[in-house]
Amino acid sequence: MAYQKRISSHVPQLLLLALVLACANGYDLKLGFYQKTCPKAEAIVESVTADHISVAPSLAAPLLRMHFHDCFIRGCDGSILLDSTKNNQAEKAGPPNLSLRGYQVIDAAKTALEKACPGVVSCADILALVARDAVYQIKGPYWPVPLGRRDGRISIALESLTLPAPFGNIDQLKAQFASKGLSVKDLVVLSGGHTIGTSLCSTIAIRLYNFTGKGDTDPTLDSEYVPYLKSKCSPTDKTTIVEMDPGSFRTFDERFYTNVLKRRGLFQSDAALLDDKETSAYVKLQAQSHGSTFFEDFAESMVKMGQIGVLTGSAGEIRKHCGLNNYS
Template identity: 80%
Template sequence: MATKRHITLALQLVVVALVLSIANGKGLKLGFYKKTCPRAEAIVKSITASKISLAPSLAAPLLRMHFHDCFVRGCDGSVLLNSTKNNQAEKDGPPNLSLRGFQIIDAAKTAVEAACPGVVSCADILALVARDAIQQIKGPAWPVPLGRRDGRVSIASESRTLPPPNANITQLKSLFASKGLNVKDLVVLSGGHTVGTSHCSTIASRLYNFTGKGDTDPSLDSDYVPFLKSKCKPNDRTTLLEMDPGSFRSFDDDYYTMVSKRRGLFQSDAALLDDKKTSAYVKLQAQSHGSTFFSDFKDSMVKMGKIGVLTGKAGEIRKVCTLVN
């Protein structure tokens, strides 16, 4: 009996070690496809560069897509799967309906498949495209360890666990901690809002009905409110707002200046001023013109890209990114 118990305990420890290894991205490494598909990274970079040069506004959505993928089931490409008759997939969950740029992932996958069939995962391609797209708009380039495998499960309702734009600082810290990301990662990755746009509907309540009494969110700079209201009328669901007015297509440190002036677009941006650590970081970057932002962003993106990855024999290598094999 004692022997059986020891064997059972040993097996349990092996399983726990395996789960932790996968969760921490231990199976990933730089140059993973060096022997099996040596041109993979160059092919993805070339496709991304050609597409972003024609449509630079897609860089931000592609970065967001990678973030949304990693925060639901880990970085397993599940956000790329299409819904079926029997299942509504992540991309059709409310927070993901505004995602764009899937065609770039598909183009990169098609090109890589032509060179090395069945070798490179869609999850890895998404991680590479996000990095290459941001680099194309003069943002930082971070190392992308590879070896992710594709998940076979994608459920729309699970997208509700993504950090919402109206989250407070307590909720944000909890959500990031649940993914192995710390408070610094939270404030650094929020800096991704320096690029891109969002619909007026995401801030409608901040402008017109914050507490249900037709009021405005007091955390917004009162001098900035008229500008936002001139852009967004009540019930406007189509107009796009620049996340970082004046430089929403270039990756820079202006986001922190906006937040420090209480002009962050979302409540989740304003929430960064409600914590000592995040507030100090916002003010430091605003005052020093982003002296460490690019370097910090690289580090946090590498950490995020390792969340809950599937490696080894887990998952699969999809032939087409929108469908399981």
């Protein structure tokens, strides 16, 4: 397969990048972290993920999104996995996270790992591995995942409101990514994750029906695409889903950039990529070159994202159950 050839030639560079990033940030993450304490850890996660994705390939998108949402709040610490308690509404109860799904994959992997090597592998590491393996299972790119994350104990629903929003403009998006140590290139590359998955009609209702409060449509949307979206989504529809990459929403490819260039990106944040010189140039490059560097670039940006604000050493804990702190 072309995608396998394309990514395999870059694996050595990606491995080097992963090592350099971990060292440069002073983190204790490393490739093969569980080699002695749980040697089959990565194989177990890969197997569990493959079992689920083979039955429900559409889970790849929300699992990738779950990892992104986890890392952008308190770092990649598995806090997105914690359940709400009587005294606290957790991140997964926050509005941007209500549509996330696939928690059962993480739980299944954790159960298998606890049986093989109890109390060793963190939920944060499991999520990072599952996101990678799920994308690879649908013939997306592969990237090395340095391990050694520990699980955070704090998860607050309101903090989810700080996530990059689908209605964000380019300045807001650039600032949010920069605050996490990610570049403008990382922004446009990781936005390419919208090549898979779906969204609720309610997310784009204002863009379609009341963009400026006068019953109008966002003028940056392709006028020929608007009738199609309106045929799918009524103004008050809160349950229907629409594909982010129509006709290709289960295939990891460069068509997202083709859609954005045609002004058919589903979200305002997608359209915003044309409002910056650097992001616009990248959109045009991938659209016109059939994604010549997209897989490699995505892999590189995922390595960087996966190391945001990680807990290592004696910080945090290794949860016994991903939805519960050990002493909650």
